Amino acid sequence: MDVRHATAPDQIPGMTTEQLRARFLADGLFRPGEVRLLYSHEDRLVLGGALPAAGPLTLPNPSALGSATFLERRELGVVNVGPPGTVTVDGSVFELGGRDVLYVGRGTRDVTFEGGAFYLVSTTAHTSHPTTLSTDPERLALGGREGANERVVHKHIHEGGIRSCQLVLGVTVLAPGSMWNTMPCHTHHRRTEAYLYFDLGPDDRVIHLMGEPAQTRNLVVADREAVVSPPWSVHCGFGTRGYAFVWAMGGENQDYQDMVPVAIGDLR
Numbered sequence: 001m002d003v004r005h006a007t008a009p010d011q012i013p014g015m016t017t018e019q020l021r022a023r024f025l026a027d028g029l030f031r032p033g034e035v036r037l038l039y040s041h042e043d044r045l046v047l048g049g050a051l052p053a054a055g056p057l058t059l060p061n062p063s064a065l066g067s068a069t070f071l072e073r074r075e076l077g078v079v080n081v082g083p084p085g086t087v088t089v090d091g092s093v094f095e096l097g098g099r100d101v102l103y104v105g106r107g108t109r110d111v112t113f114e115g116g117a118f119y120l121v122s123t124t125a126h127t128s129h130p131t132t133l134s135t136d137p138e139r140l141a142l143g144g145r146e147g148a149n150e151r152v153v154h155k156h157i158h159e160g161g162i163r164s165c166q167l168v169l170g171v172t173v174l175a176p177g178s179m180w181n182t183m184p185c186h187t188h189h190r191r192t193e194a195y196l197y198f199d200l201g202p203d204d205r206v207i208h209l210m211g212e213p214a215q216t217r218n219l220v221v222a223d224r225e226a227v228v229s230p231p232w233s234v235h236c237g238f239g240t241r242g243y244a245f246v247w248a249m250g251g252e253n254q255d256y257q258d259m260v261p262v263a264i265g266d267l268r
């Protein structure tokens with residue numbers, strides 16, 4: 001498991017493209033026949049990809065977690081970013097269509113994946129909430145065609161939906177012809193957030209903006225790659241073609257509205 005330490009904003013000026021990517025970009029999460037994991041010390045988020053090929057795959061228990069099982073002290077969000085597939089949780093079988101989400105509660109022992117392409121996000125958890133499949137989430141329409149940012153936010157794991165300890169997770173889908181996500185952008189000082197971009201063509205990219213509002217940098221992101229946004233960082237992007245993304249957060253609270261809006265004119 002790739003382990004990454006936290007980054008302070010005063011480290012950003014002077015960093016090269018390669019250094020920024022090594023710290024904030026999670027690429028290579030999806031490899032056929034593997035479960036790949038990344039441990040970020042930003043709010044102790046674990047990101048991963050499970051891409052079953054020849055047969056089922058099992059969620060491993062990396063030694064970096066120092067626990068008896070992966071979910072001994074953690075909860076997990078699973079998003080199917082591929083064709084239909086199944087996730088088996090301690091013997092219960094859940095069928096996930098494209099963009100469906102499964103919440104897996106603390107204390108679960110065995111998680112296996114078959115078919116599909118599963119993006120994983122895990123946060124530490126103090127108690128156990130029920131494992132729940134989410135196929136009909138709350139929807140929030142944002143933006144418009146004139147801003148090329150017409151999109152629908154699907155809230156799956158959140159205060160008004162599937163309950164969790166820390167994890168807040170959803171999927172945002174851009175309308176055809178819209179390219180911008182999360183513009184105007186924001187920060188949230190009490191949570192770390194990760195965006196996983198998907199449904200991009202092989203030759204398309206999202207130009208993702210990160211950094212403090214007055215000190216932005218960009219990362220050029222390909223299909224099924226994620227970016228970790230520490231609490232001081234904006235997170236937004238523009239695609240060369242349509243796409244969707246999974247947003248997932250962990251931290252001090254689960255209040256979706258606890259964000260600091262950034263005026264477009266304040267970006268540098």
Ligand SMILES: O=C[C@H](O)[C@@H](O)CC(=O)C(=O)O
Pocket residue numbers: 142151153170171172181182183188193235247256259
């Ligand atoms: O803190 C919230 C997250 O950044 C996302 O929900 C934003 C988003 O999906 C969008 O504007 O399209």
Ligand SMILES: [Zn+2]
Pocket residue numbers: 186187188193235259
């Ligand atoms: Zn956000």
